[in-house]
Amino acid sequence: MITYNEANKISIKTYLASRDIHPVKDHGYYGMYRSPFRKDNTASLKVDYNKNLWIDFGSNDGGTMIDLVMRINNYSLNEAMQELNRYNSKSVNLHDNTTAQQQSQSFSFHGNNTNKNTPAITIQKVLPITHQALIDYLSERKISIDIAKQYCSEIHYSVNGKPFFAVGFPNDSKGWILRSDPFKGCSSMEVTTYNGANNTNSTKESCLVFEGFTDFLSYLTLKNTHSPQEDVIVLNSLSNLPKAIDKLKDYKEVHTYLDNDNPGKKATLAIKQTHPAVIDQSAKYAGYKDLNQYLISTMQIQQNEKPKTEVKRKPFKGFRP
Incomplete structure (x- = not known):
């Protein structure tokens, strides 16, 4: 299976084309699309082909290939990775006899993965929210900091060994929904x-x-x-x-x-x-x-x-x- 970084290198333009979603205007290094998230008559979704990033000006959402798959399908991170692994496997098989599994390292997901000994997302620390970046993230959304601190925590976690931190909201499976300015994910998906x-x-x-x-x-x-x-x-x-x-x-x-x-x-x-x-x-x-x-x-x-x-x-x- 493909890794997190490899999934984000999959072409957003090609993935959208596989779903019969094409740019209304193609400017060579970027394209303007009608947003697949809602009825859109003005082509408000921009895809930067060089950076392989997208932004929806109608909702101010944006991000990487994984973010797009999570948003367009209402998927968790684990579900998005599974979707991109299936997509990548089909793409590789069309152009090469070598399977995607042979070409990439494995990806597993903490909480829902089959190999729990090597989780992709691992919770390291659970703290009260104090980091200014997370306070700014909540403040930009006009959410009361006192209320947020009552229900959320500052979660320090790692993805494939690399450290990150985010606002964490607990779910009923004792996992965390993780949000920060550049990241949307979870350690397990539950209500x-x-x-x-x-x-x-x-x-x-x-x-x-x-x-x-x-x-x-x-x-x-x-x-x-x-x-x-x-x-x-x-x-x-x-x-x-x-x-x-x-x-x-x-x-x-x-x-x-x-x-x-x-x-x-x-x-x-x-x-x-x-x-x-x-x-x-x-x-x-x-x-x-x-x-x-x-x-x-x-x-x-x-x-x-x-x-x-x-x-x-x-x-x-x-x-x-």
């Missing part, structure tokens, strides 16, 4: 659940469903609270939706805060088809990709309109629950 103050083990009144932990933290920041009253399920990946649907059957009412894109809408519809009382909250941040983008815009407006004389603002009460 995250929290029990709210209003729900007990015998009474399952309502549950809030979020796509990612930044949306969950954005919700708490908007509500100006550290503890949700309702139970919470954070999917961490839409691939975890079947697990969440099974858990949601116990609740009288479900509130979904998923992304305003096609995958998010399909996921919401899937929940509605299996539960009699689903309230889609995405209309409250219509016009924005997700709840975090709505938070960023709201905070920027408040800061721009902030009067010279300090006025204490009331907590945001726009979202119910």
